[in-house]
Amino acid sequence: MRRRPGSTPGRPGAGRLVALLLVALIGLGGTALAAPAQTSLPEIEDEVMCPICGTLLSLSHAPAAERQRVFIRELIDQGKTKEEIKDALVAEYGGQVLAMPENRGIDTWAYLVPAIGLGLAAVGVVWTVVRWRRRRDGGEGPEPGDDEEPGGDDDRLDRDMARFDL
Amino acid sequence: MAVAVVALLGFLTWGLVKKGDGGLKVGQPVPVATLPTLPPEGEFSIEDYRGQWVLLNIWASWCKPCRAESPALEEFEEKHRGKVAVLGVNTRDLSDDAMKFLREYEIGYPQIRDASGDYADDLKATGVPESLLIDPEGKLAAHYPGPFRDLAGVEDFAAPAFGGEPIERLGS
Numbered sequence: 001m002r003r004r005p006g007s008t009p010g011r012p013g014a015g016r017l018v019a020l021l022l023v024a025l026i027g028l029g030g031t032a033l034a035a036p037a038q039t040s041l042p043e044i045e046d047e048v049m050c051p052i053c054g055t056l057l058s059l060s061h062a063p064a065a066e067r068q069r070v071f072i073r074e075l076i077d078q079g080k081t082k083e084e085i086k087d088a089l090v091a092e093y094g095g096q097v098l099a100m101p102e103n104r105g106i107d108t109w110a111y112l113v114p115a116i117g118l119g120l121a122a123v124g125v126v127w128t129v130v131r132w133r134r135r136r137d138g139g140e141g142p143e144p145g146d147d148e149e150p151g152g153d154d155d156r157l158d159r160d161m162a163r164f165d166l
Numbered sequence: 167m168a169v170a171v172v173a174l175l176g177f178l179t180w181g182l183v184k185k186g187d188g189g190l191k192v193g194q195p196v197p198v199a200t201l202p203t204l205p206p207e208g209e210f211s212i213e214d215y216r217g218q219w220v221l222l223n224i225w226a227s228w229c230k231p232c233r234a235e236s237p238a239l240e241e242f243e244e245k246h247r248g249k250v251a252v253l254g255v256n257t258r259d260l261s262d263d264a265m266k267f268l269r270e271y272e273i274g275y276p277q278i279r280d281a282s283g284d285y286a287d288d289l290k291a292t293g294v295p296e297s298l299l300i301d302p303e304g305k306l307a308a309h310y311p312g313p314f315r316d317l318a319g320v321e322d323f324a325a326p327a328f329g330g331e332p333i334e335r336l337g338s
Contacts, residue, residue: 051258051283052226063228064258071260092260094282 039082189290197288204277219250219327220300226259227267231313236271242320258283308332
């Protein structure tokens, strides 16, 4: 059997099939990334508050909380995303309905203040350690050999011997 | 360090004192807030009613006692219209549920929507339903934390608006 110049050995359709599969997989992945993730009631319950109980919705069975659940379920059935449902809850009950502050506007400070505090504390600890070490190095008394008189060991020995020379 | 501990203790003490503050006292000015109406057609404040007696009723559609007292309040409003203005404050509720409630009980008096519950907190409401009687100067004349059983109960509560004293045991 003669092979055409430039054609690959083995099954001629295999490479094309692999390429097609790869394209299909990439396409599917892209679609999955583009499509909004379907959310669930438990997922939202842990991120919003019951409007009257001051606890997470997931922990409350008050009548107001049950109504809130019905509202959320309806929005899930309509295919709304988690963010859209949370926005709808904020529109109904105000920003306090969110268990975590939103990462925008003045709420950003809820995240920034602890971070700044931690940063300042770390700087304080480092500064204190450096200062303590400097003080220890500089003020703990003379280093070994600081009080040695000039000259080597032989000179010192001679001087000591001379002191005891009766 | 000592300063931080003292500051923390002071902060905790202040918190406890504030918490134990209780509700509004008779004679105190009632806090005002401009809130959207229900249905959403604009906004108003109880300040717009200065110069009149106002019965402010705080309610929510999920509250069963609020349902029970609704006919009495509606009856009171129809009977004493022009003497006492009845205003509803819908708090911590879903707007659709609240609208359904108003239609079901054929409530015609003005309503404001306190979606977040901040205004109810300002009024130091302990729950729903809760009613405040406000004199023409905007000061608290009477306060009732609970549902009215009937028209007579609402009239007893609103007695200061008719020159009387509020009766303690309402609706009993």
